[in-house]
Amino acid sequence: MQKKEVVAMLLAGGQGSRLGILTKKLAKPAVPFGGKYRIIDFTLSNCSNSGIDAVGVLTQYQPLTLNSYIGIGSAWDLDRSGGGVSVLPPYVREQGGEWYKGTANAVYQNMDFIDQHDPKYVLILSGDHIYKMDYSSMLRYHKSKGAAVTIAVIPVPWEETHRFGVMKTDENGRIMEFQEKPKVAKSNLASMGVYIFNWKELKSFLEADEADPNSNNDFGRNIIPAMLDAEEPLYAFAFKEYWKDVGTIDSLWEANMDLIAKDPELKLNDSKWKIFSLNQTLPPQLVGPDADVQGSLLSDGCLVLGKVHHSVIFTGAQIAEGAEVTDSVIMPGVKIGEGAIVQKAIIGENTIVEPGAKIGVPARPGEKVEISNENGITVIEDNVTVPKTMRIVQGTVLSVAAWPEFPEEWIS
């Protein structure tokens, strides 16, 4: 194997349980996003655009879609001789094998892969964030600071600091203190889960961590605090552009909606920083004579005959005459029948909404609704058919398992 300066390790094994029915059959990084992408495209494209051409993708939970999607990495120009992308699931060794116990353990189990390239630096990435970032400028910063590890950080609203790992830094950017999901935060600089380590140092900390039976084998909870305790030079690299963790229904919907703002913070149409993705070649979208499309994002293969307002419509989805889609995320291959109404909903891949069905409509007075997310988003599973008589109240999260038990009043 060719020697590389940097090897990227992309953690893509997470189940994404907070995305519920959307990740029943696929890992979180494989969830469709932004009209034609999957979440992992952003990190893979960042690697490719940053000139990083040795990438290990660590998979574990429901890897099938992800494996076939990544393939040999051609879509991201990562089909390279002497490097490129390698999918790394857990494997059996001489003394048996085990699942990835935590983020640090996942990298620990693949130390041989990293050593093949004999890198000086290792870049640790998560496969479930939406952002465009030049890792090469972060590496230059890392080198200039003589850091052992550099952590990319982003300011978050103070009231949200309890959801993140936050860093207190001195005026030089050196990290003085690290708090993981603190009740009372001392800083609002949150870790983005993007780390550059000197490989030699990381390796020794990974080995020590593995030897500790009480460790959670997690970067944020174990490795970083251990390095801080050992007074290694840890630096924070401030990132000021768009970054979003799309781990929940709310944030997934919000991040999609962010793309259709008048002047979106994250620009997809940037020829210097393209987001690559693997797509079947479908014809350009056809917008019919009576269609009404406003403030939306639509991809190839779409057939729109009805009304689409403030929505993201993915590859190959069809919106029939008289159908109305508002504030929604319509995933690939979905068919919305004539006169159907879809409001503030996420509709999973290839689901068919029959003509006249109503999704995400307000509850009738006195009607009991179980709203499972902050924004009141209705979620319909992939590959199901929503019958034409169905009226699904706003905020419902619908899995086919619950189909037969529908309350009477939901059927109009």
Next chain:
Amino acid sequence: MRNLLGIIDLSEPTEGLGELTIHRTLGAVPFGGRYRVIDFTLSNMVNAGIRNVGILLNDRFGPLLDHIKDGKEWDLNRQRDGMFLLPAPLRTEGGEGITSNLINLRHNRGYLEKSRQEYAIFSGCSMVTNLDYEAVLAYHLEKKADITVVYNQTQDLAAYPPYTAFVTAENGRVLDMALNPMHCTSSKISLNMYVMRKDLLINLVDHYSARQKRDLFTEAIMPRLGELKIYGYEHRGYVGAINSLRSYYQHSMDLLRPEVWQDLFYTHGQINTKVKHEAPVRYLEGSKVSNSLIATGCTIEGTVENSILFRGVEVGPGVVIRDSIVMQKAKLGPGVTLRNVILDKDVTISAGKTLTGDPSFPMVITKLATV
């Protein structure tokens, strides 16, 4: 279909396409928002399981090479077989032009001989259609034909000369063929696709190229109508003949009918093309889009009606595009109005300009031009 060799001929006449083919061969003419004309023939071949495709190159093939590269988008970058580029000889005896498929085939005879396939399909690329070559070969074998020609009678292709009309017997045997007949009595129009044994193709090439003939169909197949068993296979799907500006415009506009869009892009498999990783189309508040085909990478704030936008076109507020075809990366200044216009790639139209053509004679703005 490993037993079928595909040969794509780029020597069909392009004079009628005017400015669209000044700098490019017919196969490289942009069509349908994101495709080039050759994508259809190439994809049909690959969708039928053909794994060995030879492309006869004549002239102006630079843009074509840039488009097809190593054939990867069609899964033709193979260790064995795959895509072969077959250039015509740079100089021919007599110094005549090089748009002759017989001369080109003769020049690349080695490729024909070396290919392991027993049968060959020889196809032009001016016919935009989605058809099943597997069915054509099955028909050819069933009829024990020497040559099977593909025809269509669903579209009024005779309205767009040059064309070849066939008369067939009830059993499908071709009784007569005529090139642009003054009085056309048949609705069966050739799609310039011929299936035959590879040996027969080599024989025809050897015999007729040695006798200074230039065109495979008119000069090697037509004269043998009496002695060879030539059968006609009817392809019933949508066909667009790309041989004049009028037909180009008409067949482009046909794509706005959902049934044609569906037929052409989905029937026997997908049509592949070079992928450019453009972002989904952004429709801003206030955009008015109806009856239009829009490729990715476009941003729309203005009005688009009955039109086709290729990749990466920005339609600012106040811009009005009607009954027009706007190719890749056109820059339209504020207040531009287009009607019945074809804008080739990378055209710039400055602010406030109004350009109007006629449906029967669309105005064409050449590649890279600034108006």
